[in-house]
Amino acid sequence: MQVTVLGAGSMGHGIAQVSAMAGYDVVLRDIESELVEKGLEGIRENLQGGVDRDKVTEDEMEATLGRVEGTTDLAAAVADAELVVEAVPEDMDLKQDVLSAAEAETGEETVIASNTSSLSVTEMASALDRPERVVGLHFFNPPHLMDLVEIVIAEQTDDRTEAFAVDYVREIDKEDVVVRDSAGFATSRLGLVTGLEAIRMVEEGVASPADIDEAMKLGYGYPMGPIELGDHVGLDVRLHIAEHLREELGERFKPPQALRRKVRAGNLGKKSGEGFYVWEDGERAGMSGDWGEDDA
Numbered sequence: 001m002q003v004t005v006l007g008a009g010s011m012g013h014g015i016a017q018v019s020a021m022a023g024y025d026v027v028l029r030d031i032e033s034e035l036v037e038k039g040l041e042g043i044r045e046n047l048q049g050g051v052d053r054d055k056v057t058e059d060e061m062e063a064t065l066g067r068v069e070g071t072t073d074l075a076a077a078v079a080d081a082e083l084v085v086e087a088v089p090e091d092m093d094l095k096q097d098v099l100s101a102a103e104a105e106t107g108e109e110t111v112i113a114s115n116t117s118s119l120s121v122t123e124m125a126s127a128l129d130r131p132e133r134v135v136g137l138h139f140f141n142p143p144h145l146m147d148l149v150e151i152v153i154a155e156q157t158d159d160r161t162e163a164f165a166v167d168y169v170r171e172i173d174k175e176d177v178v179v180r181d182s183a184g185f186a187t188s189r190l191g192l193v194t195g196l197e198a199i200r201m202v203e204e205g206v207a208s209p210a211d212i213d214e215a216m217k218l219g220y221g222y223p224m225g226p227i228e229l230g231d232h233v234g235l236d237v238r239l240h241i242a243e244h245l246r247e248e249l250g251e252r253f254k255p256p257q258a259l260r261r262k263v264r265a266g267n268l269g270k271k272s273g274e275g276f277y278v279w280e281d282g283e284r285a286g287m288s289g290d291w292g293e294d295d296a
């Protein structure tokens with residue numbers, strides 16, 4: 001079976017990797033060849049990391065890389081795909097355009113999936129001729145390390161598509177949770193509640209970002225605190241999702257001013273080098289502002 005991933009960014013290259021590791025032939029498509037190359041390089045680096053930690057053998061690495069092909073040609077990318085997964089930026093118009101263009105080049109049976117973290121899969125599907133073949137496959141970052149895939153069932157998704165999605169997720173050795181299409185699904189909605197509240201607590205001076213994160217790790221068994229997670233995901237991405245959930249679900253998702261200020265200043269978290277923490281070479285190197293020592 002061939003899986004085609006549209007978008008070779010943070011999520012797309014990881015989705016391509018886990019699909020290829022499960023034995024699928026994979027085509028990774030982006031709009032420019034440098035972006036395709038960057039995605040392929042990301043897969044190579046992840047696999048090399050796995051080899052270095054004895055999680056992946058050299059042979060598995062080579063076999064996986066041999067199953068992934070990169071391209072900028074949409075028609076060629078999707079022509080033989082049984083599953084197309086889009087991982088382009090979180091914008092409804094863009095996603096509808098990308099999925100419609102892909103659908104026009106695929107066979108009738110091809111399942112078309114979106115990796116959206118919060119947008120309505122039902123609305124996305126409504127732009128397509130075969131909306132019953134559309135489903136949400138919400139991977140987590142980074143896909144090669146995170147076990148969960150939320151399967152999002154749109155109003156139009158038929159039983160065959162749902163069963164196909166469940167099979168695929170199990171085939172790539174991930175855990176599935178099936179949710180009905182609703183704003184923020186199960187994970188983004190709850191994750192955001194703690195993320196926004198933690199920022200409000202920083203604003204109120206309850207505790208430093210590092211202490212709030214440490215408290216949730218030690219007290220509640222979180223693998224990563226809610227504020228650090230925001231820096232990982234990207235504060236611009238968090239703000240965007242908060243605004244969307246506020247529109248759909250109400251004022252409890254109103255983004256805190258501190259989050260808006262960070263985004264306006266271009267302090268987007270790990271990817272820009274500073275968010276609520278300072279980041280050096282991808283590692284946490286202190287807190288932003290005068291909160292004192294980051295002794296985590």
Ligand SMILES: NC(=O)c1ccc[n+]([C@@H]2O[C@H](COP(=O)([O-])OP(=O)(O)OC[C@H]3O[C@@H](n4cnc5c(N)ncnc54)[C@H](O)[C@@H]3O)[C@@H](O)[C@H]2O)c1
Nearest residue numbers: 006007008009010011012030031087088089090116117141
């Ligand atoms: N980053 C996360 O932690 C995370 C987690 C879960 C889900 N998501 C969702 O995954 C999706 C992608 O997010 P990301 O963080 O990987 O974004 P990203 O910006 O890292 O990557 C998006 C890629 O899509 C490419 N692209 C744009 N238009 C395209 C087109 N027409 N065809 C093919 N490629 C195109 C861009 O060039 C870019 O390389 C979003 O919907 C996001 O909400 C993100």
